[in-house]
Amino acid sequence: xxxxxxxxxxxxxxxxxxxxxxxxxxxxxxxxxxxxxxxxxxxxxxxxxxxxxxxxxxxxxxxxxxxxxxxxxxxxxxxxxxxxxxxxxxxxxxxxxxxxxxxxxxxxxxxxxxxxxxxxxxxxxxxxxxxxxxxxxxxxxxxxxxxxxxxxxx
Numbered sequence: 001x002x003x004x005x006x007x008x009x010x011x012x013x014x015x016x017x018x019x020x021x022x023x024x025x026x027x028x029x030x031x032x033x034x035x036x037x038x039x040x041x042x043x044x045x046x047x048x049x050x051x052x053x054x055x056x057x058x059x060x061x062x063x064x065x066x067x068x069x070x071x072x073x074x075x076x077x078x079x080x081x082x083x084x085x086x087x088x089x090x091x092x093x094x095x096x097x098x099x100x101x102x103x104x105x106x107x108x109x110x111x112x113x114x115x116x117x118x119x120x121x122x123x124x125x126x127x128x129x130x131x132x133x134x135x136x137x138x139x140x141x142x143x144x145x146x147x148x149x150x151x152x153x154x
Contacts, residue, residue: 025073027064062141064113073120079115099138
């Protein structure tokens, strides 16, 4: 997928307890860079993707939080742990603003991120379960001033 992504490598849990992962990748995306984009279709031809970008989205949005070990990341740790929309209902309004899908249904995007990465991250007690996983990531975005970080000399 073409677009501008910001990947922050985070040591989120230093100093407390046992850890299952070396670090987490916090992936953000710049919405304007994702539309329009082209994708390889099922028949191997390049096709323009439909983009459903809301006009009110003018900042970095969340793509996901990916637990990582060394140079790879585990994924799909528990395919049987299905995301139930009722579990994240209290977060949905803020998720629609800060974690939107640009090419389809938001819940399908969140389900993908939960199934692929959240079920693995849930090995950490503070990220256990869909509500805690999504809430933590939303709080992380709100704690980071991405524009300030990009403008500073590190």
